[in-house]
Amino acid sequence: MAENFEPRIIAFLCKWCSSAGSDLAGVSRMQYPPNVIPITVMCSGSISPLYIFDAFNKGADGVLVSGCHPGDCHYIKGNYYARRRIALVKKLLEFIGLEPERFQMSWVSAAEGTKYTQIISDFVDALIPLGPQTKLRRNL
Amino acid sequence: MKKKTGVFVCHCGINIAGTVDVKKVAEELAKHPGVDLSEDYVYMCSDPGQNMVIEAIKEKKLDNVVVACCSPTLHETTFRNAAKAAGINNFQCEIANIREQCSWVHKDMSKATLKATKITKSAVEKVRQNESLEPISIPVTRRALVIGGGIAGIQAALDIANTGYEVILVERNPSVGGHMIQLSETFPTLDCSQCILSPKMVEVSKHPKIKLMTYSEVQEISGYVGNFKAKILQKPSYVDPDKCTLCDECTKVCPVVMTDEFDLGLTGRKAIYIPFPQAIPATYTLDIRGCPGLVPIACGKCADVCEPEAIDYDMKAEIIEEEVGSIIVATGYDLYEKENLSEYGYGKYADVLDGLQFERLLSASGPTQGKILRPSDHKEPKEVVFIQCAGSRDPELHCAYCSKICCMYTAKHAMLYKHHVHDGQAYIFYIDIRSGGKGYEEFVQRTVEEDGVVYLRGKVSKIFEDKGKIKVWGVDTLLGKNIEIDADMVVLATAMRPSEGASELAKKLKIAMDKDGFLAEAHPKLRPVESVTSGLFLAGAAQAPKDIPEAVAQASGAAAKAITILSQERLFHSPTVAKVTLNLCTGCGMCVDVCPYDALSLKDGKVEVNEVLCEGCGTCQATCLRAAINVKNTTPSQVHEMIRASLGG
Ligand SMILES: Cc1cc2nc3c(=O)[nH]c(=O)nc-3n(C[C@H](O)[C@H](O)[C@H](O)COP(=O)(O)OP(=O)(O)OC[C@H]3O[C@@H](n4cnc5c(N)ncnc54)[C@H](O)[C@@H]3O)c2cc1C
Ligand code: SF4
Ligand code: SF4
Ligand code: FES
Numbered sequence: 124m125a126e127n128f129e130p131r132i133i134a135f136l137c138k139w140c141s142s143a144g145s146d147l148a149g150v151s152r153m154q155y156p157p158n159v160i161p162i163t164v165m166c167s168g169s170i171s172p173l174y175i176f177d178a179f180n181k182g183a184d185g186v187l188v189s190g191c192h193p194g195d196c197h198y199i200k201g202n203y204y205a206r207r208r209i210a211l212v213k214k215l216l217e218f219i220g221l222e223p224e225r226f227q228m229s230w231v232s233a234a235e236g237t238k239y240t241q242i243i244s245d246f247v248d249a250l251i252p253l254g255p256q257t258k259l260r261r262n263l
Numbered sequence: 264m265k266k267k268t269g270v271f272v273c274h275c276g277i278n279i280a281g282t283v284d285v286k287k288v289a290e291e292l293a294k295h296p297g298v299d300l301s302e303d304y305v306y307m308c309s310d311p312g313q314n315m316v317i318e319a320i321k322e323k324k325l326d327n328v329v330v331a332c333c334s335p336t337l338h339e340t341t342f343r344n345a346a347k348a349a350g351i352n353n354f355q356c357e358i359a360n361i362r363e364q365c366s367w368v369h370k371d372m373s374k375a376t377l378k379a380t381k382i383t384k385s386a387v388e389k390v391r392q393n394e395s396l397e398p399i400s401i402p403v404t405r406r407a408l409v410i411g412g413g414i415a416g417i418q419a420a421l422d423i424a425n426t427g428y429e430v431i432l433v434e435r436n437p438s439v440g441g442h443m444i445q446l447s448e449t450f451p452t453l454d455c456s457q458c459i460l461s462p463k464m465v466e467v468s469k470h471p472k473i474k475l476m477t478y479s480e481v482q483e484i485s486g487y488v489g490n491f492k493a494k495i496l497q498k499p500s501y502v503d504p505d506k507c508t509l510c511d512e513c514t515k516v517c518p519v520v521m522t523d524e525f526d527l528g529l530t531g532r533k534a535i536y537i538p539f540p541q542a543i544p545a546t547y548t549l550d551i552r553g554c555p556g557l558v559p560i561a562c563g564k565c566a567d568v569c570e571p572e573a574i575d576y577d578m579k580a581e582i583i584e585e586e587v588g589s590i591i592v593a594t595g596y597d598l599y600e601k602e603n604l605s606e607y608g609y610g611k612y613a614d615v616l617d618g619l620q621f622e623r624l625l626s627a628s629g630p631t632q633g634k635i636l637r638p639s640d641h642k643e644p645k646e647v648v649f650i651q652c653a654g655s656r657d658p659e660l661h662c663a664y665c666s667k668i669c670c671m672y673t674a675k676h677a678m679l680y681k682h683h684v685h686d687g688q689a690y691i692f693y694i695d696i697r698s699g700g701k702g703y704e705e706f707v708q709r710t711v712e713e714d715g716v717v718y719l720r721g722k723v724s725k726i727f728e729d730k731g732k733i734k735v736w737g738v739d740t741l742l743g744k745n746i747e748i749d750a751d752m753v754v755l756a757t758a759m760r761p762s763e764g765a766s767e768l769a770k771k772l773k774i775a776m777d778k779d780g781f782l783a784e785a786h787p788k789l790r791p792v793e794s795v796t797s798g799l800f801l802a803g804a805a806q807a808p809k810d811i812p813e814a815v816a817q818a819s820g821a822a823a824k825a826i827t828i829l830s831q832e833r834l835f836h837s838p839t840v841a842k843v844t845l846n847l848c849t850g851c852g853m854c855v856d857v858c859p860y861d862a863l864s865l866k867d868g869k870v871e872v873n874e875v876l877c878e879g880c881g882t883c884q885a886t887c888l889r890a891a892i893n894v895k896n897t898t899p900s901q902v903h904e905m906i907r908a909s910l911g912g
Contacts, residue, residue: 149363157374160909169881198880199859
């Protein structure tokens with residue numbers, strides 16, 4: 124089963140850093156697995172925990188939240204709020220029994236196309252052995 | 264009424280079509296609920312491509328469109344303008360990025376096609392819930408505030424004033440001039456610093472469009488681009504500048520001697536003083552920190568001798584409020600604190616000086632009238648050791664960054680020293696010589712060839728005083744040899760730091776600082792004079808270590824940026840701001856606390872958005888437990904539908 128399992132990942136990217144960084148990966152023609160669908164938001168600070176739960180409810184096998192490096196947020200401190208909020212969400216998801224590998228947070232700047240590529244590749248590698256996410260999935 | 268959506272999939276030549284089956288994407292989208300029309304075309308951004316969108320909107324009476332193409336950073340504006348030309352609102356157009364996010368990063372055609380389809384469906388879901396919005400228009404107060412009266416602030420103020428706009432220039436010291444007025448001669452041309460700066464200082468004080476406020480500090484800034492309000496504290500100088508005739512009688516009778524800041528502690532001054540003869544404004548200041556009391560019983564000597572009765576002990580601090588449209592911050596630098604460099608004997612031995620103190624020794628108006636004499640015994644030093652990178656480029660113990668100008672001013676110091684003391688010898692310890700700048704490398708070469716300065720590559724390991732000499736032990740890493748010099752004087756090229764109080768000011772202004780405490784520019788390459796807060800610009804050494812030509816260039820750049828605001832009658836602000844659903848809001852105030860722009864406030868138990876301050880970051884949206892506050896056109900309901908589409912139903 125694990126062999127042809129294609130994990131589905133939702134990546135919430137802030138517009139100013141991580142989305143720009145992932146665009147740079149494209150401009151530089153770096154290659155990463157096509158399992159990720161990006162959703163660009165203004166700032167990592169605007170990502171509500173509900174988005175993350177919703178993505179898992181709707182069947183995502185992994186969720187990534189990525190913003191500017193601490194101190195570099197376009198809106199000064201949005202990513203500090205995000206960091207705190209995400210830490211809580213991570214604990215909660217683990218408490219519920221979701222494998223911790225399924226939910227990741229990263230800092231990717233507009234210049235870090237390589238880093239984004241690596242994060243997605245590693246994420247997919249980590250998800251394949253876990254198989255489909257069923258814990259939070261609702262039959263829609 | 265059901266909304267009609269049009270989808271346009273771009274081939275981008277083979278950039279997209281090479282990896283994504285664009286026809287298939289268009290076919291899949293045609294089946295998506297709500298999509299009335301779905302087409303593909305070889306270059307959507309070309310004129311025929313844009314016309315295709317415009318005609319389709321008109322003919323099919325589309326309510327909104329999605330263009331699946333390259334990154335929105337490239338053509339979002341193009342297609343939004345096309346949508347507008349077709350008679351629908353700009354925000355009724357969204358971009359699905361299937362190039363940078365898909366065709367360029369994948370090779371497998373069927374997988375890339377599936378992904379492109381999902382990305383496009385997600386954009387369709389978003390656009391279908393977009394509100395039509397018009398930019399928010401705000402009037403502009405057409406005056407500027409410049410904070411800091413060094414060369415950068417002076418240049419910026421003059422540039423703006425000469426364009427015809429009023430400027431308020433705030434300097435916290437009694438005189439403008441900053442550090443440049445303390446310098447002797449300036450590399451690489453060796454112009455006399457005071458001679459080239461003082462005419463500009465005079466111009467600032469006489470300019471009809473400039474209101475100069477010295478001995479003043481900005482206490483509070485509120486408002487937003489185009490409409491800032493500044494509260495400025497003017498400290499009392501206890502001397503009426505209009506009456507003071509500069510007779511200097513007061514300093515003769517003042518019994519209190521204090522450290523002279525202008526000469527960096529190499530001399531003293533009285534409690535009532537003029538910082539230096541060319542000070543602007545040309546007047547005396549009574550330094551309350553030294554004065555025994557502002558009543559004739561406590562002392563009163565200065566008032567007794569002041570014939571024009573310029574001294575007024577009853578003068579009070581004043582808070583002055585000003586309204587401005589843009590602000591330039593030019594608060595400059597200070598040198599790395601003495602306490603941090605005790606390993607070099609700095610602050611411990613009288614003859615270990617910093618670069619600015621050495622400038623004062625070199626200056627004709629300095630404490631020694633331009634003679635190079637040791638502070639300890641007033642003898643002429645015959646061997647002088649200059650140490651570069653004192654506190655710079657040392658991430659473990661001091662500052663990690665390069666202070667950039669020290670290589671050049673140390674070369675200048677060694678050269679000028681030789682011009683003063685012909686039989687003296689100058690040694691320079693260095694890590695690297697960084698002399699990138701017009702005429703800079705040639706200048707450094709001159710010090711070696713004409714002035715016989717000895718450059719020693721290496722670090723100093725020990726400095727101590729011994730029988731009237733300062734022993735400097737080090738290693739020449741090029742020759743692999745130990746070096747011992749019995750120096751008469753040591754001059755440290757200490758690191759440049761953001762000026763004292765810069766971080767408090769940055770907080771008041773809500774501008775970011777970099778990891779070293781310098782004010783952060785909005786983009787390191789493309790927006791070097793802007794701060795992240797719109798309407799606030801940066802100039803000079805406040806942003807990073809800089810020499811005079813760079814400080815001046817940046818100041819003129821900042822002035823030009825400020826003028827782009829002042830020259831408009833109205834400004835336009837993005838309308839994708841937060842919006843409150845009043846019946847859901849409980850007035851808990853959680854969002855008010857997290858908003859980075861203070862755009863929210865509570866009124867009658869509900870939260871209210873100042874649409875001009877709101878930058879639409881969405882931090883409030885993620886904080887509200889009741890989904891009562893949402894940024895227009897990125898609402899949770901939109902995001903949830905995007906998630907559904909992205910996961911393929
Ligand atoms: C030893 C030495 C030698 C140098 N020699 C040369 C040279 O030969 N050639 C050359 O090109 N450069 C030289 N420089 C560099 C030069 O000094 C700087 O480039 C220049 O002074 C930068 O100008 P500025 O206006 O940015 O900052 P500053 O000169 O530091 O001026 C900043 C001003 O802002 C004021 N200020 C600070 N905070 C506030 C506040 N909160 N409110 C109000 N006002 C405030 C300060 O009082 C000051 O007047 C030398 C520097 C040193 C240390
Ligand atoms: S957090 Fe929500 S409920 Fe609380 S004040 Fe803000 S909008 Fe109202
Ligand atoms: S969107 Fe950002 S700036 Fe606007 S009110 Fe919310 S937190 Fe403040
Ligand atoms: S804008 Fe990137 S994290 Fe805030």
